[in-house]
Structure formats: C-alpha cells, structure tokens
Amino acid sequence: MKTSARERIPGLALLALAMVFSVVPMASMLSAALQPQGTSPSGISWPADPQWHNFVDAWRVAEVTPLLISSIILVAGVVPVAALIATMAGYALGQLRIPGGWIFFVLLLFGLTLPREATIVPLYYQIRDLGLLNTRLGLILVLIGTFMPFAVFWMRAHFLNVPPELAEASAIDGATSWKAFRHIQIPIAMPAIASLSLLLFLWTWNTFLQAIVLIDDPSRRTMAGALQNFVGQYSTDVVLLNAGSLLIMAPTIVVFLIFQRQFSRALISGAVKG
Template sequence: MAALLLFTLMPFVTLLSAALQPTGQPPRGLTWPSSPQWSNFVEAYQVAEMTPLLVSSVLIVIGVVPVSLLISALAGYGLASLSIPGARWLFLVFIAGLTIPFESLITPLYYQMKALGVLNSRLAVILALIGIFMPFSVFWMRTHFESIPSEIREAAEIDGAGPWQAFWRVHLPLARPAVASLAILLFLWTWNQFILALVLIEDPSMRTVAGALGAFQSQYSTNVVLLAAVSALIMAPSIVVFLLFQRQFSRALLEGAVKG
C-alpha cells in the first residue's frame, strides 16, 4: 500500500516541483528547486485571469450538482421502492446511457443547445451535464435505496407515511452517505469539465477553469513552469474537496458491504 501511495502521489509531486522552478527554466525530471518560486502561482493566476473563470465554474457547479442530486434521488427512490409499471425496463434505459461514449454526444448536444437558444451560455453546459450525469446518478441512488431493509419501508407505511413523506423523512436521511459521495463525484466531474465548456461556450471568460487551460496552453505552450502552476491551481479545489469529504465517500462505498 505504501508503494501504491508513492506511485499515486508521484505525478502531483512532479507537477508541484515543476511549478516551483524559476520562470523560463524548463524542468528536468523530478528535481526540487533550491529556492522554490511560490510567486509562480500568483503570476499564473494573473496571466490566466482566473477570477472570472472561478466564478463561472462555481456557478456551473451550483447549477449542476443540486439539481442532479434532487432528480437522481427522486428517480432512484421511485425505481427502487415504488411499484412503477415498467420500472425494470426504464432502469435498463438508464443503464444503456452508461454505455454511450461521451465524445459521441458532443455534436448532438451542440445542435440541441443551439435549437434551445442557450448556446454560448453557462445554461448550455449546465443542462448538458445534468443529462450526461443522470444515468450514473440514478444507478447510484437506486442501488442505495434497494439496499434499505424492507422492514423500514413497512414501518413507515404502518405509521401512516405516504410515499412522499417516507422519502423525505425516512429514506433520504438514511441516504446521506450516498448523496454526499455522489455530490463529491458530480463536483469533481463538473469542475474538471473541459470539452463541453470549449464547445458550448464561445466567451472564454464564461468557461470553466479547466476549459480555459486549452487557451492558456496555446498562448504559453513554451512556458512549462506557468503551465504547471496553472494546472496545480485548477486541481487544488478538487483535491481539497475530496480530502474534506473522503470519509463520507468511503462510508458510502462500504455501506453495502457491511449489510446483512
């Protein structure tokens, strides 16, 4: 496990060491600079004009994550706990959505957002990501709700709780680990979204921070130090969020393994 940990951390250490090298000096292998240039991060932040991009990324995350969580929680609960005609076939449709390559959806999404009149706006990226994330999100939540013992459902029904009350007062509180872990995944996927931001938004200042990396690379392709610094800045929020909520994520993954 220690060897695996070192293997996993090596790319991050290499990126950080490259970002701390003197500007204009190309990094050579994994060498820690004698005088780390922490000012490179400030320069990269200013050169990339990251303030509007951070605001744009936060707005897109706020538009995608809560809506996706709400829809997937309701759909997962309905498919797992309610007697919906054709629920199994409907769930297979969501499973089929997991098999569609993401790259094959870019062109249809472009023309669909153009037809809706939301092209070149954050709403185009928000709507596209919500749709793309639905198959996995519904699968994730349905799997959790199916793992809840049937006795809990029956006890809620005996107490007079209808499907709506049982969902909000019983099932959703029990699903907090699953919801929290799904929120982490949706945040990471939305924050690191690259292709859709480039295709659906023409204004660079309205893209995500990851989407701006392509434009930054085209202008500063020879400045490896600044490229490494701006890459580290883009990755930092994702790393911080995962470290803060990793216990919730691990708890959701292990929850089903300890039942029964």
C-alpha cells in the same frame, strides 16, 4: 475478526503502490511549477530558489478569477439539481418498484456506455436550437443529463439495500410514499447522497470538452479551460502550465479531503449491506 500481519502485507503493499502513483506525479508538478519560467524541467528536483510567484503569475496569465466564479456557478447549478433528481429516481426504481421501471433502468445503462465524444455534436445542435448556446444554463442542462445515468444507478443501488420493512412500517403508520421518502429514506441515504454530490462536484469542476464546445466566451467556462491559456501558437510555458494545473486541482483536493469520510462511509455501508 482480526487479521494476521502476513495477511495485511498484500493490502499494505497495494496501498503503498497506489500512494506512490498518486504522490509522485503531484511532486513532479510541484517541483516543475517552482522552476524559473521559460525553462523545461524534467524529473523531480527541488529548485535551489523556488519561484513561488509562479502561482501568482499563472493565476494572472490564465485569468482564473472569472473562471473560478463561473465554475462555482456551474457547480451550484448542477450538483443540487442532479443529486435531487437522482435521489428521487433511485427511490422510485429501488423502493417503489414502479411499473416499467426496468425499461427506464436499461435505458440508463445504455447511457452509461455512451462516450461523451459521441454525444457532443448532437448536443451542440440541440442546445443551439433551444437558444441556449454560449450560456451557462445550456451547459448546466447538458451536464445534468450527462451525469444522470450514473447518478441514478448509484442511488438505486443504495435504495435496493434499504430494508423494505421500513417502508412497510411507515405505510402502517399512515405515511404516504412522499412522507416516507422525506422523513425516513433521505436521512438514511445521506452518506450516499453526500458521496454522489462529491463525485458530481469533481466531474463538473473538471469539465472541459462540453465547456469549450458549447460556450464561446472563455470567461464562462470552467477552471479546466484555463489550461489552454498557457499554450501558445508556437510555444508552451511548461512551468506556468504546471502551476496553473495545481491551482485548478487545489479546490477538488480540498473538497475531497473534507468529505472523504462521507464517501468512505457510503462505500462501506453499501459493501456491508450487499
């Protein structure tokens, strides 16, 4: 159904407003990052002599290389495992309708309401008692548990929208629930899994609180932890801080641009089926 130009105006206006709120802060950070070091830039003004070497200096000052490697290790440990567990749990809750599944789902909803700040102290003592303090494995386990309520909720919503006739047809053909999950449900769920993996990547990459509390060694933390290297006891280099922030944001922006089609497809698919 076609929409008239008058009906499209509010949507275009909201889209333009959202773009302004997204682009203006990025432009302000870029202009500040290109100013001479030691200055205090304000507003958006393109410098007459852009200091592109500020990004190189920010990379060196923040010691980004080990943090980049650490972030990649954390992402590789969190995203595949969390996506797999969430997909299996979502399939069990959305398609198999396991006995007592509603209790498990209610507990997950409670998990969504808990702020991370309220759980960080108990998590610290639990990880310490497990002997995993100051290790990436401990942080990976914490992040998987932290992201699991939303991840399962996301995948359950997808499997609830899958026609039950598919499962019935596979059962008639003699396929077990496991075979139906592997060969039928997972291919259908790929847009939802891809979009969930994108969200897990963004959240893991930007993890800050859990990383600084559970890991003492700065080189084992995430890229977001590099920001503290620009803040001294008595002063803060605003220029290098903005350059470092852009360096940290760059991988997430690139990954989102690459997988935005899968993310949009999952959202549209859920809206159409719902």
